[in-house]
Amino acid sequence: MFAALFAAFVLPAHAKLNVVATLPDFGSLAREIGGDKVDVTVMAKPTEDPHFVDARPSFVVSMRSADVLIDGGAELELGWLPPLLQNARNPKIEIGKPGRVQASQGIRLMNVPANVTRAAGDVHALGNPHFMSDPIIAKAVAQHIAQALSAVDPANAAFYEANANVTRAAGDVHALGNPHFMSDPIIAKAVAQHIAQALSAVDPANAAFYEANYKRFEATINAKLQEWGAALLPFKGQKVVAYHDSWPYFAHRFGLNIDIFLEPKPGIPPSPSHLAEVIAQMKAQKIKAVIVEPFHDRKIAEKVANATGAKVVDFSQFPGGLPGTDNYVKLIDTLVSRLAAALK
Numbered sequence: 001m002f003a004a005l006f007a008a009f010v011l012p013a014h015a016k017l018n019v020v021a022t023l024p025d026f027g028s029l030a031r032e033i034g035g036d037k038v039d040v041t042v043m044a045k046p047t048e049d050p051h052f053v054d055a056r057p058s059f060v061v062s063m064r065s066a067d068v069l070i071d072g073g074a075e076l077e078l079g080w081l082p083p084l085l086q087n088a089r090n091p092k093i094e095i096g097k098p099g100r101v102q103a104s105q106g107i108r109l110m111n112v113p114a115n116v117t118r119a120a121g122d123v124h125a126l127g128n129p130h131f132m133s134d135p136i137i138a139k140a141v142a143q144h145i146a147q148a149l150s151a152v153d154p155a156n157a158a159f160y161e162a163n164a165n166v167t168r169a170a171g172d173v174h175a176l177g178n179p180h181f182m183s184d185p186i187i188a189k190a191v192a193q194h195i196a197q198a199l200s201a202v203d204p205a206n207a208a209f210y211e212a213n214y215k216r217f218e219a220t221i222n223a224k225l226q227e228w229g230a231a232l233l234p235f236k237g238q239k240v241v242a243y244h245d246s247w248p249y250f251a252h253r254f255g256l257n258i259d260i261f262l263e264p265k266p267g268i269p270p271s272p273s274h275l276a277e278v279i280a281q282m283k284a285q286k287i288k289a290v291i292v293e294p295f296h297d298r299k300i301a302e303k304v305a306n307a308t309g310a311k312v313v314d315f316s317q318f319p320g321g322l323p324g325t326d327n328y329v330k331l332i333d334t335l336v337s338r339l340a341a342a343l344k
Contacts, residue, residue, distance in 0.1 A: 046320035063088035073102025074179035109177025184249035
């Protein structure tokens with residue numbers, strides 16, 4: 001009996017680990033580190049908005065058999081991952097287990113919203129109860145409600161989850177900080193190390209293999225950082241406009257200012273009045289480039305570029321989102337070369 005129980009938790013000889021990644025950048029690193037020892041399933045498409053991924057039934061099937069789950073851990077997947085985890089019921093990928101990698105672990109996130117205090121007024125022993133006037137809290141409450149409804153009525157989980165994300169007056173509010181951290185190659189190294197450690201914990205027989213692959217990836221990134229930095233050094237301090245606030249980590253790493261956006265708030269569609277303000281700023285500051293991602297409305301970016309003499313630069317957060325970017329290093333290669341060409 002003991003032997004049977006033990007066998008249930010040990011990988012058969014030569015069995016590959018089933019790794020599920022929420023996003024293509026995590027999947028790319030999992031393939032780099034895991035090599036031929038892993039089968040990697042990526043849930044989001046590289047051209048898909050990571051805030052709004054269709055929670056397909058096939059994802060639940062993949063997660064039920066997963067040995068390792070890699071997610072961002074910074075609420076980017078908040079709108080679609082929780083009900084999938086709930087339905088998968090896989091203890092191996094619960095938070096805190098060796099098979100769960102939350103990529104943001106140990107990373108200092110940027111743009112963390114300041115806490116709002118409401119100490120004035122009626123005294124309440126447990127704290128001020130009028131918390132629903134804070135959109136960040138309201139979003140969390142809506143998510144709790146959706147999760148509860150999904151738990152008692154799983155047949156309609158997708159419906160409840162979709163409705164929880166309908167009200168977005170405050171835009172894409174991320175209480176933990178900006179979750180688009182993988183555009184910084186130094187952070188990507190840290191995430192790759194998390195993945196190597198998790199794979200080694202779940203599959204200790206191949207720990208040396210995973211560690212060697214991580215070291216190879218680390219060396220590649222270190223060498224490439226010199227090349228990427230040199231390519232963008234002539235443009236240090238220059239301003240760039242982006243459709244969405246996806247690039248603070250990329251900007252920080254390479255000395256750029258990407259702090260003007262076509263969206264008035266993250267996730268809120270551009271309005272004519274806001275675009276007029278952006279165009280005026282771009283003309284005044286002689287901004288040369290507008291970054292747009294595959295799931296954004298490129299025609300809006302083109303309109304702004306035409307009005308200012310700037311160039312539209314097609315970017316993607318994810319490997320596979322642009323031609324010739326089937327892994328992480330190739331993606332950063334492409335982003336750097338495209339932006340450098342536009343800023344000349």
